[in-house]
Amino acid sequence: MTRRTGARVVADMLDGYGVTHVFLVPAILRRTLAELELHHPHIERVVTHGEKAAAYMADGYARVSGRPGIAAAQVVGALNLAAGLREPFLAGSPVIALTGGRSPATKFRQVYQEIDDLPAFEPVTKFNATVDDAGRFPDMLRHAFRVATTGSPGPVHLQIQGNEGQLDTDETDAEPLVEPAFATVPPVRPAPDDQSVTAVLQLLAASAQPVIVAGGGVRWSGAGAELVALAEALQIPVATSANGKDTFPGTHPLSLGVVGTYSRECANHAVARADLVCFIGTQTGSMTTHFWAVPPEGTPAVQIDIEPSHLGRNYPLRASVAADARAALARMLTLAAREPQPGRSAWLAEVERVRADWRSRYREVLTSDAVPIRPERIAAELTSGLPRDAVLVADTGHAGMWMAQFHDVTSPDQGYLRSAGHLGWAFSAGVGAKCAAPDRPVVVFTGDAGLYYHLGEIETAVRRRVNLITVVNNNHGGNQSKRGFDRAYDGRPTEQSRELWTYEEVDFARIAAEMGALGLRVDKPGELAPALDRALSAGRPVVIDVHTDIGVVAPPPVSF
CATH class of the missing domain: 3.40.50.1220 (TPP-binding domain)
Structure with a gap:
């Protein structure tokens, strides 16, 4: 038998399953990362500025590619990665998380950074397990792909022994066998009777x-x-x-x-x-x-x-x-x-009457030339301006409301990804989506409240040359919360209630430019279409900072 390290087994299996990117915060699986560079250099190692961002990138990658996204973190960051898995778990997205774990030699001795993280992954995964012997890498990875992709897709977590997963340096006779059928969703198609x-x-x-x-x-x-x-x-x-x-x-x-x-x-x-x-x-x-x-x-x-x-x-x-x-x-x-x-x-x-009534009622705001800009106008511009094969990634909160209500997918070749409920998901997910589809335009729509969560990942996009376009609904506030805080203050907006959902006005175009991206500031509705056109041809990461009216809130949902 041929002896090989667990790292070589893992690297060969990731290649066998068609993985093209691994999203991680170091240090984790150092030897595996080296084996990827030596033997499978086409698999990109994307180092992020936070574990949640790595999980979100893997999620966006999975939703666009149909393949499990891979996220990894050492033991001290595992809880952050678990928090990030809430999103793909709720959305039904196949993400495989690899983290470091405790070593039997140092358990319960107050070793640096030691915490038992395994229970934290239980509520946000379909399968949550440990790998404590290098000979188990092949069957556990196969099972991870199998569980993540079958039935209703979802996340899987494997905790690998060693705070940095050092188990991958051990040698094993185990063969790096893969099951290609479980590389994409759905791997099997149950037929109806x-x-x-x-x-x-x-x-x-x-x-x-x-x-x-x-x-x-x-x-x-x-x-x-x-x-x-x-x-x-x-x-x-x-x-x-x-x-x-x-x-x-x-x-x-x-x-x-x-x-x-x-x-x-x-x-x-x-x-x-x-x-x-x-x-x-x-x-x-x-x-x-x-x-x-x-x-x-x-x-x-x-x-x-x-x-x-x-x-x-x-x-x-x-x-x-x-x-x-x-x-x-x-x-x-x-x-x-x-x-x-x-x-x-x-x-x-x-049905046609209610459709026509809705369009008639909102035509004015969809075409509004008001300054500050109305968010409905942004939605309309994205409907008309996105290429036929574009992917739109929408955050939750007001970003999700504006896109659900006022944006239309216009082509069967267009994609639409939305947050299942985690503000700040969209930008990092967009990075992952663009990694999965480098030849397709990928456009993120988020607000300033959402972008703040993972602002540092602009640098990740620049460093990795991920040419993502991000449209920011910048109203210097989280005004989705306005109604709720007004009610909490007896229905009357006050300075005290406003301080709970408003921020300083910030120029995100300037911040993006400082990080090496192209930053475009938009203050008038007529500037939206030219900015989007310029972004689509820029060949680099772009942040379009659209300054909008903080007083405009999305219409509430209705039931009849």
Whole structure:
């Protein structure tokens, strides 16, 4: 047998699984990193300024590439990495975290930086385990990829013995075997049974006012084309969750937009009025359903999901299909010809009316020339100005609200990634997304409150030549919190309430330039399109600092 270090095993296996980037805060797996440079130099080692940023970069990489993103940190930073895994766990994204761990020789002796971090990973992973023998690297890494990619995707954590994972310096006879099938999501596509598919189709055929709600599972399955084809064949309007926004173009006549809490009003209207809701690839959580008010509990529902445990979790079902979204939609399309569809002209006319009413009501702010700039105008400019193959990465909070309500995906080739709830995620995730798709334009939309979290990663993007474009809604405040703090002060805004959500005015374009990026300041709406055009052709990281009106808040979600 050939003896090799655990580091060589890990490096060869990462290469075998098609990994192209590892995001880390040193020092961790030093020997493995050296083996990557010596034997697999195409795998880039991206050193970040924080463990959460490394996790977020791995998450963005995974969501764009469809491959698990790899993040790593030594033992003292492991808890920070665990905090970063909350986002991919909630979003259902395959991130594999590698951290250092305690050594048996020094446990319980107050060794420098010693803490048992393993329990912290338990609530934010699908699988959480230790590697305590170099001979276990092959089977544990295979299992990590297998768990991260199967069913509903999610994070995995492996704690490697040694505060810096020094176990990788040990030698082993173990072979670096890989399972290429588990290198991408989904590795397997469970097929639907015709009886379940027919039951769903019959209920849809009997429905006068059906709506489809498509989620992130449709995105992971790559089932956007099948979703569009089925909606057109059955003439059913489609709303999406924020995670599923790029599965159905917002400019399609049957598109309702994003439904739920960070939502478009006409989507909530139609879903609330539906007499049957077909959930596809969504866990029907609170954000997608506005805390189970859209649709109201008791609304007849059917559901399709790759994870059987998701079926009927929040809405009792008339029928369900446990299968991969693309396989299920393709089979539905084949069998749909057997089920005659009712005329739905009245329902489609109502849907078109609420869509038109929404656009009419907000046309003025979408085209506003007001100074300071309104955020709705930024959303409109991103709708019209992004290239056909661009990826838009949106932060949570107001950034997520503005994009969910006022931005449209205009092409099936465009991508849309959104935060599952962690402010500051978008910029670092955008770096990872651009690493995964270097030939596609990647644009981040965040606010000044979001950018502050990981401002130092601008230097990472510059150093690694990651030509990401970041659009900052800079209103020198976190004004999503305005309403809440006003209520806390008896409904009256005061200087004391304002100090809880306002900041000093900062020029992020100047900061970006100091770090080596191209910084562009935008003060007037007419400057937005030229700035975006310049950024798209800059060939370097760009921060577009858009100074906006702090008094403008996103419309609240509605239920009917």
